[in-house]
Amino acid sequence: MQFFTPVRNRRGAEPLVDQVVAAVEKAIRGQVLRPGMSLPSIREFARAHGLSPYTVSAAYGRLVAGNWLLSRPGSGYWVAPSATAPLAEASGAKRADARAGPIGRRSSVTDEAGGASATGRGAASWTPPRLGAAWLLSDVFADHSIPIKSGCGWLPPEWLDEAGLRQSLRQVSRTPVNQLAGYGHPYGYFPLREYVAQAMARHGMAVSADQVLLTQGAGQGLDIAIRCLLRPGDVIAVESPCYANILPTLRLAGMQMRAIPRDASGLSIEALEQAARDRAIKALFVNTVLQNPTGASLSMHNAFQVLQLAERYDFRIIEDDVSRDLLPDLGPLLAALAPPGRVVYLSGFSKSITPSMRVGYMIGDARFVREFAEAKMALALTTPALMERTVYQVLRQGRYHxxxxxxxxxxxxxxxxxxxxxxxxxxxxxxxxxxxxxxxxxxxxxxxxxxxxxxxxxxxxxxxxxxxxxxxxxxxxxxxxxxxxxxxxxxxxxxxxxxxxxxxxxxxxxxxxxxxx
Incomplete structure (x- = not known):
């Protein structure tokens, strides 16, 4: 079927997944593909057009989510009987509004992977959500209807290692049930903690697995660090601009914030020293490399200056380092440069494996980590061992790097x-x-x-x-x-x-x- 020709001009063309989705939708609307007709298999379509099977699989998945196609394991994909009718007409506007909840009406371009075709049907009926900090921090993660996500904070789903994830999930599914029956260790799955400790050694940070505490994303690690190291009313220095989620977390904890300007090379040392001298800050929160939102990294000189001030004025540093795996070059690592106990290190795998795994970790002095583990158990018991095992399988396959x-x-x-x-x-x-x-x-x-x-x-x-x-x-x-x-x-x-x-x-x-x- 000659209804699709890929455009490979990387500068001007849409992603290939979007191109496949748009081409199939157009073929269905134009009756080139009629209800009940079967589509080529994923491998056949990929081979015919020189695409990756993962690209075609992602596109077919979107089309199924949008009710354009139907699928059944072992039977392939075929055009849905009602594919030519707009979703709002097929399901009723009231049901569309009910699915949208407080965010806004969803159009048929919605997909469960977080992507959407900007040229899909139903775009005219799409109602934009209301912008605001609450939407950014909560509803945005459930709202997949926005066609162009220039402001989001994650990788496109088609960039992820789908084959690696599927293989890891299959491997974990073979785990004997008796190994999954309990809550797991309070510190988290030991092989993954051991892997993290070995990985940090390659960055010049010598720690043992007992200094690694697995968390539900780096966000839980941040919450634990604030609860254990600070008290309501304490002053914490934050970057300006800074990671958005730190702001409501600190407000909920009753912290006072002192904004420290950040430029392309790092934090303003003058402003940080002034804050430490005037307000007796208890901690500094910082993204060391590839900062969210600016993308900038601390220079090595700036990193040393920050550590010198922390020693001189005796405040701790909470180092959020979730984007380091996206950095191809070397960058300063405060936790590796500082003396023991000065830095609490947070990271995770949301930027490189998938956000939905919610597997993060925190590293610190052993006495702090014991206290962190107690707080973790009091707040939410252990972290999901299934997710931790899956991440570990992804890492140990040998294809992660x-x-x-x-x-x-x-x-x-x-x-x-x-x-x-x-x-x-x-x-x-x-x-x-x-x-x-x-x-x-x-x-x-x-x-x-x-x-x-x-x-x-x-x-x-x-x-x-x-x-x-x-x-x-x-x-x-x-x-x-x-x-x-x-x-x-x-x-x-x-x-x-x-x-x-x-x-x-x-x-x-x-x-x-x-x-x-």
Whole structure:
């Protein structure tokens, strides 16, 4: 069936998964593919068009989720009987609204992997969600309806090692039931803790497995560290801008925050020393490399200066390092450079394996880790051993480092392309790391001094998710900056929107929306 021709121009073309989805949908709407007709198998389609089977599998999965196709194990894929009817008509607008809940109505472009085809049917009936910090921190993880996710914080699903995950899940499924019957060890699955300790040794950090505590993502590790090391009313220094989730966590814990400006080379040493001297800060929270949201990393000189201040003024450092596996080069690791007990180290596998595993870890001095484990058990008992075993199987297969190398190469290319597009459209770029997920940038005047939240709301009406800088600012200030995920920011519709916005020269707060229509 000749209804699909892949476009491989990496700079301008949509991802191949999106191309396959759009082509099949178009063929069904045009009656080239009729209800009940079978599609080529995944391998046949991949072979005929020179694609990876994983690309075709992801596309077919989206089409099944969107009710375009039906599937049954061993029987392949075929066009659904009601595939030509819009989802809103087939299921009723009330049911669509009920599924959307507080987020907004879902269109038929929704898929369970978090991706969507911007050209799918039902886009006209899609209602944008309301932007805000609460949406960013909660509903966003359930809302798969937004076609272009330039502001999200994860890798595209088709970039993940699907074959490795499936093989690991199969391996774990063979585990004898008697080994899974209990709650597991309070510190977590020992082979994975041992693997983490050995991996950290390669970064110059000598720790034992007993200094590694597995957590439900790095977020639980952050919560545990705050509960054990700090008390309500304590002052903690945070980067400005900083990781968005740290802000509500600290507010819930009753902490006072002191914002420390961060530029492309690291933290302002002057501001940090002033905060330590004036307010007697108890801790500093920092993303060392490939920071969320700016993408920048501390220079080695800046890292040493931060550690010197921590020693001089006796405050602890909570080092969140979840993106290190995306860094192809060396970068400073505070926990390896500091004396014992000064740094609590947090990381996990959400950026490299899959966010849904929720497997993270924290490393610290042995006496702290015992206290951390007690807090973990009091809060939620042990962490899910099935997920920890699955992650361990992924790591021990021998293909994980090759997978990381592929991701790093794809991110490097995405950085080059998105930076070129930003330069072409006159955006100011905070730093050009060439690695990791994020770029921090803002549009030319008059948007340069504010209006990023309004811009994000305008973009969302066009099916584009942007992440305004106020989400990442301790004082929620709108300075015009936006976080871009480079893996999702090459879509032509995004740059068409930005081009029209820049050309219109629309002042923040104006009502000239029609200029962009």
């Amino acid at each position: 090759a997978h990381l190398a592929r991701i790093q190469a794809r991110l490097r290319q995405a950085h080059d392309e998105v930076c070129a597009l930003m330069d072409e459209h006159g955006l100011e770029i905070h730093a050009r790391p060439g690695a990791g997920l994020f770029l921090w940038a803002r549009l030319p005047d008059p948007w340069r001094t504010g209006g990023a939240l309004q811009l994000a709301e305008m973009a969302l009406a066009d099916g584009i998710w942007l992440a305004p800088g106020s989400y990442f600012d301790p004082g929620q200030a709108d300075t015009g900056w936006l976080r871009f995920n480079v893996a999702y920011s090459r879509h032509p519709a995004l740059w068409k929107f930005i081009s029209k916005t820049v050309q219109a020269g629309m002042l923040p707060g104006s009502k000239q929306r029609s200029l962009l229509d």
